[in-house]
Amino acid sequence: MTTNHLTAEQRARATLFLEGQGGGYGGQVDVTPADPWNGSGRYGWVGGTGTTAHIVPPTGTVAILLTQVAMENPTPTPLMRDFWRRVAERSSRAGAVTES
Numbered sequence: 001m002t003t004n005h006l007t008a009e010q011r012a013r014a015t016l017f018l019e020g021q022g023g024g025y026g027g028q029v030d031v032t033p034a035d036p037w038n039g040s041g042r043y044g045w046v047g048g049t050g051t052t053a054h055i056v057p058p059t060g061t062v063a064i065l066l067t068q069v070a071m072e073n074p075t076p077t078p079l080m081r082d083f084w085r086r087v088a089e090r091s092s093r094a095g096a097v098t099e100s
Helices: 008-013 078-099
Strands: 021-024 027-030 043-047 051-056 061-066
Touching: 051 078, 061 078
Parallel strands: none
Antiparallel strands: 021 027, 027 043, 043 051, 051 061
């Protein structure tokens, strides 16, 4: 469900929509670390109405952002990118504390 099932060619044709991700049966799956928040095992979905939800099993992170600001194009909004960046920073700090 959370494994990439797209071929390299399919991913190349959909780069604008995927940004380092592939498609699993349960949503988008991170394949390439294109941004600081992309990571091994992370999967979820970005909705065109300004919603995003991702799960990162290796860190136990669940992140959900609900807005009522529709996306104007397939590129995630600056708000979404800032949200993902902060979630990644927070979960990496929590992991460092846990592993110590």
